[in-house]
Amino acid sequence: MAQQGINPKQIKSYNDTALLYLLSSEGTLSRKAISAKLGLTAAAVSKITKRLIDCEKIEELGVSAEDSERVGRKEVLLSLKSADKFCLGITAELDTVTYALCDVSGKLIKSISYDFFDDTDLIVEKTKEFLHSCGELQGQLIGIGLCVVGSVKKDVFGVWDNEALCTALERELQLPVAIQNNVKAYALAELIFGDVSDVSSVLFFKWGNGIGSAVAVGGKLLLGTDYSLTEVGHYIVDPAGKRCRCGRFGCLETVASSNVISAETGLSLDDVVESEDERIIHILEQKIDTVALALTNTATILNANKIVLFGKMFENSQIVEKLARQCARYNNNFKNNKIMRGDLSAKSAYIGAAAVCAQQFFFTENE
Ligand SMILES: [Zn+2]
Missing domain, CATH: 3.30.420.40 (ATPase, nucleotide binding domain)
Incomplete structure (x- = not known):
């Protein structure tokens, strides 16, 4: 597909993200399979995978069982390196607030839900409390995904002071924050982790x-x-x-x-x-x-x-x-x-927040 008006840096980032999304939905794939699915040359895939391995976003898992018994060239399988990168999700619904820790593939590690509250200081305080309960995994957080009711702009149907909250969370927790409406966040989760x-x-x-x-x-x-x-x-x-x-x-x-x-x-x-x-x-x-x-x-x-x-x-x-x-x-x-x-509806209390964080700080931000 011809991309008009996109510079080489954007193409690089576009291809990196496309490959990460592909591995997120397929689990494991060989370079050859990635090349076929993304319509990229073997040389291009080799370059992209090297870059993503270097920045520890993907890893090699060895050859597939089927291939290892064949003679000739072996196909090394690749997968996301997701087990050591975590997202802190905070999800507001009209009646609940849920805190959750997930890895970047959306796998839930732990969560806690409260009846709804809207005080910015209390939201920050509860975030610290939750983080503290995560023990050593705190050190492997890539960011915070915040899912809010209504628009991310408070004056459009919203219930939280989103701007003040983002600023307070970034300052108090020293982590980057990505914010999205809770319904759009769920949709994003279906796009990234679903089918x-x-x-x-x-x-x-x-x-x-x-x-x-x-x-x-x-x-x-x-x-x-x-x-x-x-x-x-x-x-x-x-x-x-x-x-x-x-x-x-x-x-x-x-x-x-x-x-x-x-x-x-x-x-x-x-x-x-x-x-x-x-x-x-x-x-x-x-x-x-x-x-x-x-x-x-x-x-x-x-x-x-x-x-x-x-x-x-x-x-x-x-x-x-x-x-x-x-x-x-x-x-x-x-x-x-x-x-x-x-497919992810049973996880809707937290999966959107994980997706918002993972998209912003794992899938699209590639060095
Ligand atoms: Zn209305």
Whole structure:
């Protein structure tokens, strides 16, 4: 693919990152396989791998079992050198704050969750406490990934003072900080650690206490000019409805969030799904229909050929199926498994923060 307007330094960095992402999703590969998959010459791959081995981002694992028995040239396998580099993730949801330590391949080492709090000093203090509990691994941290509610700009639907927090964390912990919206961070995790990077257009949709979305085109996350692109949770679906945290009235989130459903039915989510009471069944169907309509319209605008679901509501597979069915009723294109729960959805409390940190300080920052 011809890259126009990109200088040699950018191409070098682009190729390094592409190779790291490839190894992240495939695990181990020989130089020959990397060359075929990235469409680069053997000489180019040899140069890139040498550079990445020198800066300790990848390592040689010896020859494959199959190859070692063959006569002739052996194919040495390469993999990410991920076991000695760690990310500290801090993830805010509307009702929880989660601290997690992961390696750069997204493997969880330890985590702790608290009920939501928003005091900057307390967030920093809890970060220090968590780090202290990580013992000697503290010395192998590459940075902090911060996942926030709303835009990274506090004045766009946000709940934390993001700028003050980033500054305080960098100063107090002496670690670089990368920040992203929690839904976009999850999407990034699916792109880096999951299996959707080769899908041309993916819409990620989160349905929990908060409702949000993100979109990736050609394996890249779209961010918009102020990082708040595709805020489906703030579609106005009932202009006469309740005031939303964004200041408008009747946003999708105020009508269909998991907390609203529990409040309107007086039941836990599991009980709502299992209920045979006609009133409860009707409420759930209405919420699913409202969400399906917003989701179908968004997917149509984005020409998404896959929709990846995550969040508390989708922990129940019946809701996944009902929503997928309703979307397919609105648009035939969404039949045949185009709507599915994300592979990493069970890890959504921390995986996005790991991805944000790993992307910024491991996958893209190559010396
Ligand atoms: Zn809103």
